[in-house]
Amino acid sequence: MRDKNKDFKSASELTINPNHWSPEKQGYKDRVALINDEVKMKLRNDIQSIISLITQNYTEDADAEWLSEMIDRYHHPDKYKTQEEVEAETKLTFGQLMDDFLLKHKLSEVRRKNFRVVKRALLRYELYVRATKRGQKSFVLDIDNVTPDTLQDIWNFFENEHKYYELYPAIYEQIPEKRIPKPRGRNTLIDCFCRIRTFFLWCYEKKRTTNRPFDNFRIEECTYGTPVYITLEERDKLYEKDLSEHKQVEIQRDIFVFQSLIGCRVGDLYRMTKQNVINGAIEYIPRKTKEGNPVTVRVPLNDKAKAILEKYKDHEGNKLLPFISEQKYNDAIKKAFELAEVNRIVTILDPLTNEEVKKPLYEVASSHMARRTFIGNIYKKVKDPNLIGALSGHKEGSKAFSRYREIDEEMKKELVNLLD
DSSP: OEETTEEOOOOOSOOOOGGGEETTTTEEOTTOOSSOHHHHHHHHHHHHHHHHHHHHHOOTTOOHHHHHHHHHHHHOGGGGOOHHHHHHHTOOOHHHHHHHHHHHSOOOHHHHHHHHHHHHHHHHHHHHHHHHSTTOTTOOOOTTTOOHHHHHHHHHHHHHHHHHHHHOHHHHHHSOOSSOOOOOOHHHHHHHHHHHHHHHHHHHHTTSOOOOGGGGSOOOOOOOOOOOOOOHHHHHHHHHSOOTTSHHHHHHHHHHHHHHHHOOOHHHHHHOBGGGEETTEEEEOOHHHHSSSOOOEEEEOOHHHHHHHHHTTTSSSSBSSOOOOHHHHHHHHHHHHHHTTOOOEEEEEOTTTOOEEEEEHHHHOOHHHHHHHHHHHHHHHOOOHHHHHHHHOOOTTOTHHHHHHHHHHHHHHHHHHTTO
Protein backbone atom coordinates (compact mmCIF):
# COMPACT_ATOMS: atom_id res chain seq x y z
CA MET A 1 0.00 0.00 0.00
CA ARG A 2 1.59 3.29 -1.13
CA ASP A 3 0.38 6.82 -0.36
CA LYS A 4 2.68 9.84 -0.15
CA ASN A 5 5.31 8.82 2.42
CA LYS A 6 3.65 5.48 3.18
CA ASP A 7 4.84 2.20 1.72
CA PHE A 8 3.46 -0.81 3.59
CA LYS A 9 3.36 -4.48 2.71
CA SER A 10 1.19 -7.21 4.25
CA ALA A 11 0.61 -10.74 3.04
CA SER A 12 -2.84 -12.05 2.27
CA GLU A 13 -3.84 -15.71 2.38
CA LEU A 14 -4.29 -15.84 -1.40
CA THR A 15 -1.79 -18.06 -3.25
CA ILE A 16 -0.63 -18.41 -6.88
CA ASN A 17 2.34 -19.96 -8.63
CA PRO A 18 4.69 -16.99 -9.34
CA ASN A 19 5.15 -18.26 -12.91
CA HIS A 20 1.39 -17.81 -13.48
CA TRP A 21 1.15 -14.25 -12.09
CA SER A 22 0.46 -11.24 -14.32
CA PRO A 23 1.13 -7.86 -12.61
CA GLU A 24 -0.81 -6.06 -15.33
CA LYS A 25 -3.92 -8.22 -14.97
CA GLN A 26 -3.55 -8.62 -11.19
CA GLY A 27 -4.31 -12.29 -11.68
CA TYR A 28 -3.46 -15.25 -13.84
CA LYS A 29 -1.70 -14.88 -17.20
CA ASP A 30 -3.91 -15.55 -20.22
CA ARG A 31 -2.25 -18.78 -21.32
CA VAL A 32 -2.20 -20.78 -18.11
CA ALA A 33 -3.96 -23.94 -19.28
CA LEU A 34 -3.60 -26.06 -16.14
CA ILE A 35 -5.89 -23.82 -14.04
CA ASN A 36 -9.64 -23.75 -14.74
CA ASP A 37 -11.52 -20.52 -15.32
CA GLU A 38 -13.43 -20.76 -12.02
CA VAL A 39 -10.21 -20.68 -9.97
CA LYS A 40 -8.86 -17.78 -12.06
CA MET A 41 -12.09 -15.82 -11.58
CA LYS A 42 -12.16 -16.44 -7.83
CA LEU A 43 -8.61 -15.17 -7.36
CA ARG A 44 -9.36 -12.04 -9.40
CA ASN A 45 -12.56 -11.36 -7.40
CA ASP A 46 -10.79 -11.91 -4.05
CA ILE A 47 -8.03 -9.47 -5.00
CA GLN A 48 -10.55 -6.83 -6.11
CA SER A 49 -12.59 -7.31 -2.92
CA ILE A 50 -9.52 -6.79 -0.71
CA ILE A 51 -8.53 -3.67 -2.65
CA SER A 52 -12.10 -2.37 -2.38
CA LEU A 53 -12.21 -3.01 1.40
CA ILE A 54 -8.91 -1.16 1.90
CA THR A 55 -10.00 1.75 -0.31
CA GLN A 56 -13.35 2.18 1.46
CA ASN A 57 -11.84 2.18 4.95
CA TYR A 58 -8.58 4.03 4.29
CA THR A 59 -7.73 7.07 6.40
CA GLU A 60 -4.59 9.16 6.75
CA ASP A 61 -3.81 7.37 10.03
CA ALA A 62 -3.57 3.98 8.30
CA ASP A 63 -0.36 2.07 8.99
CA ALA A 64 1.07 -1.42 8.44
CA GLU A 65 -0.88 -2.84 11.38
CA TRP A 66 -4.10 -1.38 9.99
CA LEU A 67 -3.36 -2.90 6.57
CA SER A 68 -2.81 -6.36 8.11
CA GLU A 69 -6.07 -6.02 10.03
CA MET A 70 -8.01 -5.09 6.88
CA ILE A 71 -6.71 -8.16 5.07
CA ASP A 72 -7.46 -10.32 8.10
CA ARG A 73 -10.98 -8.87 8.26
CA TYR A 74 -11.53 -10.00 4.70
CA HIS A 75 -10.35 -13.56 5.32
CA HIS A 76 -11.85 -13.95 8.84
CA PRO A 77 -14.87 -11.61 9.09
CA ASP A 78 -16.42 -13.54 12.03
CA LYS A 79 -13.53 -12.44 14.29
CA TYR A 80 -14.61 -8.81 13.95
CA LYS A 81 -18.37 -9.12 14.32
CA THR A 82 -20.02 -7.22 17.15
CA GLN A 83 -22.10 -9.06 19.73
CA GLU A 84 -25.23 -7.57 18.15
CA GLU A 85 -24.22 -8.88 14.71
CA VAL A 86 -23.52 -12.35 16.10
CA GLU A 87 -26.85 -12.39 17.96
CA ALA A 88 -28.69 -11.25 14.84
CA GLU A 89 -27.16 -14.09 12.82
CA THR A 90 -27.84 -16.73 15.47
CA LYS A 91 -31.23 -15.34 16.50
CA LEU A 92 -33.78 -17.99 17.40
CA THR A 93 -37.16 -18.03 15.71
CA PHE A 94 -40.25 -17.28 17.80
CA GLY A 95 -41.04 -21.01 17.95
CA GLN A 96 -37.46 -21.91 18.95
CA LEU A 97 -37.54 -19.26 21.68
CA MET A 98 -40.76 -20.74 23.06
CA ASP A 99 -39.16 -24.22 23.01
CA ASP A 100 -36.21 -22.80 24.96
CA PHE A 101 -38.63 -21.17 27.43
CA LEU A 102 -40.50 -24.47 27.92
CA LEU A 103 -37.21 -26.26 28.49
CA LYS A 104 -35.71 -23.81 30.98
CA HIS A 105 -38.65 -22.15 32.76
CA LYS A 106 -40.04 -24.02 35.76
CA LEU A 107 -43.53 -25.22 34.85
CA SER A 108 -45.82 -28.07 35.84
CA GLU A 109 -46.53 -30.57 33.06
CA VAL A 110 -50.12 -29.29 32.78
CA ARG A 111 -48.95 -25.69 32.32
CA ARG A 112 -46.27 -26.82 29.87
CA LYS A 113 -48.98 -28.56 27.84
CA ASN A 114 -51.10 -25.36 27.90
CA PHE A 115 -48.13 -23.31 26.68
CA ARG A 116 -47.62 -25.75 23.79
CA VAL A 117 -51.24 -25.17 22.72
CA VAL A 118 -50.59 -21.41 22.69
CA LYS A 119 -47.32 -21.91 20.79
CA ARG A 120 -49.07 -23.88 18.04
CA ALA A 121 -51.77 -21.21 17.77
CA LEU A 122 -49.11 -18.49 17.44
CA LEU A 123 -47.35 -20.43 14.68
CA ARG A 124 -50.69 -20.79 12.90
CA TYR A 125 -51.17 -17.03 13.25
CA GLU A 126 -47.85 -16.58 11.43
CA LEU A 127 -49.10 -18.78 8.56
CA TYR A 128 -52.47 -17.00 8.58
CA VAL A 129 -50.82 -13.59 8.11
CA ARG A 130 -48.75 -14.94 5.21
CA ALA A 131 -51.84 -16.40 3.57
CA THR A 132 -54.22 -13.47 4.00
CA LYS A 133 -52.36 -10.15 4.25
CA ARG A 134 -51.11 -8.34 1.17
CA GLY A 135 -47.34 -8.00 0.99
CA GLN A 136 -46.81 -10.31 3.99
CA LYS A 137 -45.95 -13.60 2.25
CA SER A 138 -42.67 -13.84 4.14
CA PHE A 139 -44.05 -12.63 7.51
CA VAL A 140 -42.43 -14.07 10.64
CA LEU A 141 -43.26 -13.42 14.26
CA ASP A 142 -40.19 -11.64 15.61
CA ILE A 143 -39.83 -11.28 19.38
CA ASP A 144 -38.27 -7.82 18.88
CA ASN A 145 -40.95 -6.49 16.54
CA VAL A 146 -44.20 -7.50 18.27
CA THR A 147 -46.19 -4.37 19.15
CA PRO A 148 -49.48 -3.81 21.02
CA ASP A 149 -51.11 -3.70 17.57
CA THR A 150 -49.62 -7.12 16.78
CA LEU A 151 -51.02 -8.45 20.06
CA GLN A 152 -54.47 -7.11 19.17
CA ASP A 153 -54.23 -8.82 15.78
CA ILE A 154 -53.23 -12.09 17.50
CA TRP A 155 -56.20 -11.69 19.90
CA ASN A 156 -58.55 -11.31 16.91
CA PHE A 157 -57.05 -14.40 15.29
CA PHE A 158 -57.40 -16.48 18.47
CA GLU A 159 -60.99 -15.29 18.90
CA ASN A 160 -61.97 -16.27 15.35
CA GLU A 161 -59.69 -19.25 14.76
CA HIS A 162 -62.59 -21.71 14.73
CA LYS A 163 -63.77 -20.04 11.50
CA TYR A 164 -60.40 -20.40 9.77
CA TYR A 165 -60.17 -24.18 10.15
CA GLU A 166 -62.29 -24.73 7.03
CA LEU A 167 -61.22 -21.56 5.19
CA TYR A 168 -57.47 -22.27 5.37
CA PRO A 169 -57.03 -26.07 5.73
CA ALA A 170 -53.34 -25.90 4.68
CA ILE A 171 -52.54 -24.05 7.92
CA TYR A 172 -53.95 -26.90 10.00
CA GLU A 173 -52.18 -29.51 7.90
CA GLN A 174 -48.86 -27.84 8.76
CA ILE A 175 -49.61 -27.23 12.46
CA PRO A 176 -52.47 -29.55 13.44
CA GLU A 177 -54.55 -29.82 16.60
CA LYS A 178 -56.02 -33.01 18.02
CA ARG A 179 -59.48 -31.48 18.00
CA ILE A 180 -61.22 -29.14 15.58
CA PRO A 181 -60.82 -25.61 17.02
CA LYS A 182 -63.86 -24.44 18.98
CA PRO A 183 -64.83 -20.82 19.72
CA ARG A 184 -62.68 -19.41 22.53
CA GLY A 185 -64.46 -17.55 25.30
CA ARG A 186 -63.17 -14.37 26.90
CA ASN A 187 -61.65 -16.14 29.91
CA THR A 188 -59.83 -18.60 27.63
CA LEU A 189 -58.42 -15.73 25.56
CA ILE A 190 -57.28 -13.98 28.74
CA ASP A 191 -55.56 -17.18 29.92
CA CYS A 192 -53.81 -17.52 26.53
CA PHE A 193 -52.55 -13.94 26.65
CA CYS A 194 -51.38 -14.26 30.25
CA ARG A 195 -49.21 -17.14 29.03
CA ILE A 196 -47.88 -15.09 26.10
CA ARG A 197 -47.10 -12.26 28.55
CA THR A 198 -45.25 -14.69 30.85
CA PHE A 199 -43.16 -15.80 27.86
CA PHE A 200 -42.32 -12.19 26.90
CA LEU A 201 -41.33 -11.32 30.48
CA TRP A 202 -39.05 -14.39 30.59
CA CYS A 203 -37.42 -13.32 27.31
CA TYR A 204 -36.89 -9.82 28.73
CA GLU A 205 -35.41 -11.12 32.00
CA LYS A 206 -33.09 -13.50 30.10
CA LYS A 207 -32.00 -10.65 27.80
CA ARG A 208 -33.42 -12.38 24.73
CA THR A 209 -35.21 -9.13 23.87
CA THR A 210 -35.64 -5.57 25.09
CA ASN A 211 -39.19 -5.54 23.74
CA ARG A 212 -42.05 -5.21 26.28
CA PRO A 213 -45.25 -4.95 24.18
CA PHE A 214 -47.49 -5.85 27.12
CA ASP A 215 -46.57 -2.59 28.88
CA ASN A 216 -49.12 -0.97 26.57
CA PHE A 217 -51.50 -3.89 26.12
CA ARG A 218 -53.88 -4.36 29.04
CA ILE A 219 -55.16 -7.83 29.86
CA GLU A 220 -58.38 -7.72 31.85
CA GLU A 221 -59.18 -10.01 34.77
CA CYS A 222 -61.09 -13.21 34.10
CA THR A 223 -64.78 -13.03 34.98
CA TYR A 224 -66.26 -15.93 36.89
CA GLY A 225 -69.85 -16.48 37.87
CA THR A 226 -70.82 -17.59 41.34
CA PRO A 227 -69.67 -21.23 41.67
CA VAL A 228 -72.49 -23.69 41.05
CA TYR A 229 -72.56 -26.75 43.27
CA ILE A 230 -75.13 -29.20 44.58
CA THR A 231 -76.55 -29.32 48.08
CA LEU A 232 -76.00 -32.30 50.34
CA GLU A 233 -79.63 -33.29 49.70
CA GLU A 234 -79.06 -33.23 45.93
CA ARG A 235 -75.84 -35.19 46.34
CA ASP A 236 -77.66 -37.87 48.36
CA LYS A 237 -80.48 -37.99 45.80
CA LEU A 238 -77.86 -38.59 43.11
CA TYR A 239 -75.99 -41.18 45.17
CA GLU A 240 -79.10 -43.13 46.15
CA LYS A 241 -80.60 -43.29 42.65
CA ASP A 242 -80.76 -46.88 41.32
CA LEU A 243 -78.64 -46.86 38.17
CA SER A 244 -78.14 -50.61 37.89
CA GLU A 245 -79.47 -50.54 34.31
CA HIS A 246 -76.72 -48.05 33.40
CA LYS A 247 -73.67 -49.76 34.90
CA GLN A 248 -70.95 -47.43 33.56
CA VAL A 249 -73.00 -44.37 34.53
CA GLU A 250 -73.42 -45.85 38.02
CA ILE A 251 -69.66 -46.35 38.40
CA GLN A 252 -68.86 -42.80 37.31
CA ARG A 253 -71.66 -41.43 39.53
CA ASP A 254 -70.01 -43.14 42.49
CA ILE A 255 -66.63 -41.67 41.53
CA PHE A 256 -68.22 -38.20 41.30
CA VAL A 257 -69.73 -38.57 44.79
CA PHE A 258 -66.36 -39.80 46.11
CA GLN A 259 -64.63 -36.78 44.54
CA SER A 260 -67.21 -34.49 46.17
CA LEU A 261 -66.26 -36.04 49.53
CA ILE A 262 -62.51 -35.40 49.21
CA GLY A 263 -62.59 -32.16 47.15
CA CYS A 264 -59.58 -32.75 44.89
CA ARG A 265 -59.09 -31.63 41.30
CA VAL A 266 -59.87 -34.26 38.69
CA GLY A 267 -56.20 -34.44 37.60
CA ASP A 268 -55.17 -35.28 41.16
CA LEU A 269 -58.02 -37.79 41.50
CA TYR A 270 -56.96 -39.65 38.34
CA ARG A 271 -53.39 -40.03 39.62
CA MET A 272 -54.51 -41.62 42.88
CA THR A 273 -53.77 -45.27 43.59
CA LYS A 274 -54.74 -47.54 46.45
CA GLN A 275 -51.51 -46.43 48.17
CA ASN A 276 -52.99 -42.93 48.61
CA VAL A 277 -55.31 -44.34 51.31
CA ILE A 278 -53.36 -44.02 54.57
CA ASN A 279 -54.88 -44.63 58.01
CA GLY A 280 -58.46 -43.86 57.01
CA ALA A 281 -57.62 -40.77 54.93
CA ILE A 282 -56.60 -39.79 51.41
CA GLU A 283 -53.14 -38.25 51.20
CA TYR A 284 -51.81 -36.56 48.04
CA ILE A 285 -49.72 -33.65 46.79
CA PRO A 286 -51.83 -31.40 44.52
CA ARG A 287 -50.25 -31.15 41.07
CA LYS A 288 -50.71 -27.35 41.07
CA THR A 289 -48.37 -27.00 44.06
CA LYS A 290 -45.99 -29.85 43.25
CA GLU A 291 -43.39 -27.74 41.41
CA GLY A 292 -43.72 -24.64 43.59
CA ASN A 293 -44.30 -25.29 47.28
CA PRO A 294 -45.28 -28.96 47.63
CA VAL A 295 -47.79 -29.51 50.43
CA THR A 296 -49.31 -32.86 51.33
CA VAL A 297 -53.09 -32.66 51.63
CA ARG A 298 -54.74 -35.15 53.99
CA VAL A 299 -58.52 -35.58 53.84
CA PRO A 300 -60.15 -38.00 56.31
CA LEU A 301 -62.61 -40.39 54.65
CA ASN A 302 -66.19 -40.35 55.95
CA ASP A 303 -68.47 -43.39 55.86
CA LYS A 304 -69.83 -42.68 52.35
CA ALA A 305 -66.32 -42.35 50.92
CA LYS A 306 -65.20 -45.56 52.63
CA ALA A 307 -68.28 -47.39 51.31
CA ILE A 308 -67.47 -46.35 47.72
CA LEU A 309 -63.86 -47.53 48.06
CA GLU A 310 -65.08 -50.81 49.53
CA LYS A 311 -67.52 -51.27 46.62
CA TYR A 312 -64.70 -51.07 44.05
CA LYS A 313 -61.83 -52.57 46.04
CA ASP A 314 -61.56 -55.55 43.68
CA HIS A 315 -61.46 -53.63 40.39
CA GLU A 316 -58.50 -54.39 38.12
CA GLY A 317 -55.28 -52.44 38.37
CA ASN A 318 -53.78 -50.28 41.08
CA LYS A 319 -55.77 -47.12 40.38
CA LEU A 320 -57.89 -45.96 43.30
CA LEU A 321 -61.15 -46.34 41.34
CA PRO A 322 -62.16 -47.52 37.81
CA PHE A 323 -61.43 -44.27 35.99
CA ILE A 324 -62.25 -43.57 32.34
CA SER A 325 -61.20 -40.61 30.18
CA GLU A 326 -62.04 -37.19 31.63
CA GLN A 327 -64.38 -36.39 28.74
CA LYS A 328 -66.33 -39.63 29.18
CA TYR A 329 -66.36 -39.04 32.94
CA ASN A 330 -67.99 -35.63 32.41
CA ASP A 331 -70.52 -37.11 29.97
CA ALA A 332 -71.43 -39.83 32.49
CA ILE A 333 -71.83 -37.24 35.28
CA LYS A 334 -74.36 -35.28 33.20
CA LYS A 335 -76.25 -38.48 32.39
CA ALA A 336 -76.33 -39.51 36.06
CA PHE A 337 -77.71 -36.11 37.08
CA GLU A 338 -80.39 -36.36 34.41
CA LEU A 339 -81.42 -39.90 35.40
CA ALA A 340 -81.52 -38.91 39.08
CA GLU A 341 -83.61 -35.84 38.17
CA VAL A 342 -81.16 -33.46 39.79
CA ASN A 343 -82.45 -30.67 37.60
CA ARG A 344 -82.54 -27.45 39.63
CA ILE A 345 -82.25 -24.39 37.35
CA VAL A 346 -79.02 -22.47 37.99
CA THR A 347 -77.50 -19.26 36.65
CA ILE A 348 -74.12 -19.51 34.94
CA LEU A 349 -71.96 -17.23 32.80
CA ASP A 350 -71.87 -18.32 29.17
CA PRO A 351 -68.12 -18.76 28.46
CA LEU A 352 -68.43 -17.29 24.95
CA THR A 353 -70.81 -14.37 25.45
CA ASN A 354 -70.06 -13.73 29.14
CA GLU A 355 -73.82 -13.29 29.58
CA GLU A 356 -75.86 -14.93 32.34
CA VAL A 357 -77.89 -17.94 31.19
CA LYS A 358 -80.24 -20.31 33.03
CA LYS A 359 -79.65 -24.05 32.72
CA PRO A 360 -80.64 -27.23 34.58
CA LEU A 361 -77.94 -28.76 36.76
CA TYR A 362 -77.63 -31.86 34.58
CA GLU A 363 -76.46 -29.70 31.67
CA VAL A 364 -73.67 -27.98 33.59
CA ALA A 365 -72.55 -30.83 35.87
CA SER A 366 -68.88 -31.78 35.53
CA SER A 367 -65.98 -33.21 37.50
CA HIS A 368 -65.15 -29.72 38.79
CA MET A 369 -68.62 -29.46 40.30
CA ALA A 370 -67.59 -32.28 42.65
CA ARG A 371 -64.75 -30.11 43.97
CA ARG A 372 -67.04 -27.08 44.27
CA THR A 373 -69.61 -29.21 46.12
CA PHE A 374 -66.98 -30.20 48.67
CA ILE A 375 -65.77 -26.61 49.17
CA GLY A 376 -69.19 -24.93 49.02
CA ASN A 377 -70.89 -27.18 51.54
CA ILE A 378 -68.00 -26.96 54.00
CA TYR A 379 -67.86 -23.18 53.55
CA LYS A 380 -71.48 -22.97 54.66
CA LYS A 381 -70.43 -24.45 57.99
CA VAL A 382 -66.89 -23.08 58.41
CA LYS A 383 -65.86 -19.62 57.19
CA ASP A 384 -62.09 -20.13 57.53
CA PRO A 385 -60.57 -20.26 54.00
CA ASN A 386 -57.20 -21.50 55.29
CA LEU A 387 -58.84 -24.39 57.13
CA ILE A 388 -60.82 -25.36 54.03
CA GLY A 389 -57.69 -24.86 51.90
CA ALA A 390 -55.92 -27.45 54.04
CA LEU A 391 -58.53 -29.95 52.79
CA SER A 392 -59.00 -28.68 49.22
CA GLY A 393 -55.38 -27.95 48.33
CA HIS A 394 -56.02 -24.23 47.68
CA LYS A 395 -53.02 -21.99 48.31
CA GLU A 396 -53.20 -19.68 51.33
CA GLY A 397 -54.88 -16.43 50.33
CA SER A 398 -56.50 -17.98 47.24
CA LYS A 399 -59.00 -15.68 45.52
CA ALA A 400 -61.31 -18.65 44.91
CA PHE A 401 -63.03 -18.33 48.28
CA SER A 402 -64.27 -14.80 47.54
CA ARG A 403 -66.71 -16.34 45.07
CA TYR A 404 -68.08 -18.61 47.79
CA ARG A 405 -68.65 -15.56 49.98
CA GLU A 406 -71.08 -14.37 47.30
CA ILE A 407 -73.04 -17.58 47.82
CA ASP A 408 -73.00 -16.91 51.55
CA GLU A 409 -74.52 -13.48 50.86
CA GLU A 410 -77.29 -15.10 48.81
CA MET A 411 -78.04 -17.45 51.70
CA LYS A 412 -78.34 -14.47 54.06
CA LYS A 413 -80.80 -12.78 51.70
CA GLU A 414 -82.90 -15.94 51.55
CA LEU A 415 -82.97 -16.14 55.36
CA VAL A 416 -84.02 -12.50 55.68
CA ASN A 417 -86.74 -13.03 53.07
CA LEU A 418 -88.26 -15.67 55.37
CA LEU A 419 -89.29 -12.77 57.61
CA ASP A 420 -91.48 -11.18 54.89
